[in-house]
Amino acid sequence: MSVFFISQLLVGxxxxxxxxxxxxxxxxxxxxxxxxxxxxMAVHFLLLEQWTATVLMGLSALRYGVSGYTTDRRWMYFFCVAAVAGTVWTYAGLVSLLSFGATFVLTVGAFSKTDKRLREITFFGVGLWIIHNVVVWSPSAIALESLFLMSNVVGYYRYYIRPSQPELVTEQE
Structure with a gap:
């Protein structure tokens, strides 16, 4: 079994x-x-030798873990600075800039106070990851981010767009 195939399975x-x-x-x-x-995904990118994406996805895993407990802006700034440092350390051109842009946007989203704002910011950040995954040509990662985006759309629709069910009005005689 090839390393590429294993990396694609991890995306599953x-x-x-x-x-x-x-x-x-x-x-x-x-x-x-x-x-x-x-x-x-960090392990997936590690196997593909995409070092910036590996570092930034690893940071993202930590960031999402922390932001599940706090929306303290100091943590957001910490993870933004860490993303800059990780990108500079592993810089490899356009792919590094795409993964950094996605990570930066999603960091702001992760520390949003509401799930609605988190979902809205995620639309843009995931779009950048999709472009990144096209550039590095990881078909399963493209599919993953596309499905992730669709899951976000469905969740956003369910909670924020779908009109509330009208209540049954009974006539009083």
Whole structure:
């Protein structure tokens, strides 16, 4: 079994956590599920020798774990600085900039106080990861982020767009 094939299988494990994440309403459950997915994605990128993505996904796993417990802006700034340092340390051109941009945006989202804001910011950050995964050509990672985006759309629709069910009005005689 090739390293590439194993890396693609790890994305399947991450996919389970990603799809589940935005079907939760509880912000903490959303974030901890994404943290698990990021861990598997970090190992995926490690096997593909995508060093910036490896470091930033590893940081993301930690970030989502921490942000499940706090929205303290000091943690957000810490993870933003860590993302800059990780990107500079592993810089490899456009792919590094794409993964950094995605990580930076998602860091801001992770420390949002509401799940609604988290979901809204995630739309943009995930879009950047999709572009990154096209550039490094990881078909399963492209599929994962696309399905993650769709899960976010479904969750956002369920909680914030779908009109509330009209109450039955009974006539009083």
């Amino acid at each position: 494990v991450a996919l389970i956590f990603d799809i589940l994440s935005f079907q939760f309403k509880n912000r903490k459950y959303i974030l901890h599920s994404i943290a698990a997915a990021c861990f598997f």
